Amino acid sequence: MSDRLPKFIDPLILADKNAHLAGKIPLSSLSRLHELLVNNVGEVTVSLFFGKEGKTAKIEGKICAVLAVKCQRCLEPVEWPIESDIKLGIVSSLDKAGKLTGDLEPLILPEENKIALTDIIEDEILILLPDIPKHSNNCAITIPANNSALLNEYRQPAVNNPFSILAELNIQETSDGSTKK
Ligand SMILES: [Zn+2]
Known part of the structure; x- marks a missing residue:
């Protein structure tokens, strides 16, 4: 066959x-x-x-x-x-x-x-196909607690253009004060 x-x-x-x-x-x-x-x-x-x-x-x-x-x-x-x-x-x-x-x-x-x-x-x-697929155990990536940039990226997956992600991260970093002293 x-x-x-x-x-x-x-x-x-x-x-x-x-x-x-x-x-x-x-x-x-x-x-x-x-x-x-x-x-x-x-x-x-x-x-x-x-x-x-x-x-x-x-x-x-x-x-x-x-x-x-x-x-x-x-x-x-x-x-x-x-x-x-x-x-x-x-x-x-x-x-x-x-x-x-x-x-x-x-x-x-x-x-x-x-x-x-x-x-x-x-x-x-x-x-x-599952509606909300997830790793069955813990996900492999860990998110550093003090890195707000990574955290923002983690929360905003829907942006396709990598430059717009960067722009957004910069704005958020300065507005929440995490990169300033
Ligand atoms: Zn996962």
Whole structure:
């Protein structure tokens, strides 16, 4: 079996064939995740079995990846391993989604029956990502108690321009008197 996964799939046809898709999807191709991750290095390992449960087409399988998210305490990257079972029932409408039995989650198929594989994987990963990721133990960086400049930087992560950070730090240092005698 090749590692190359199709971009678009027709889950109904694959279910008829009891197909198995396995391979890797680069994180760089999952654009909805980009703003949530520190970087897009790595891949999602995907293994999906298509089949039927009664008359319902379904997808079962597993995805796993190691994501780099930003610790909301120290703002350094945290490796965030994910491993999740996928159990999706293919339905054509919200109405039918409500009637799914068993533990299948609904996957509503667009009219043309084709869906981007990356969309399915992105949806799964978005559910798995924590709202406020943090290092599980203590964060590695320590903040020197007497260094207000570092402390300010620590509190103001949202500034993109390094020069504006510097300017802001200078203003704050003088206004709170910490650099004066
Ligand atoms: Zn941390």
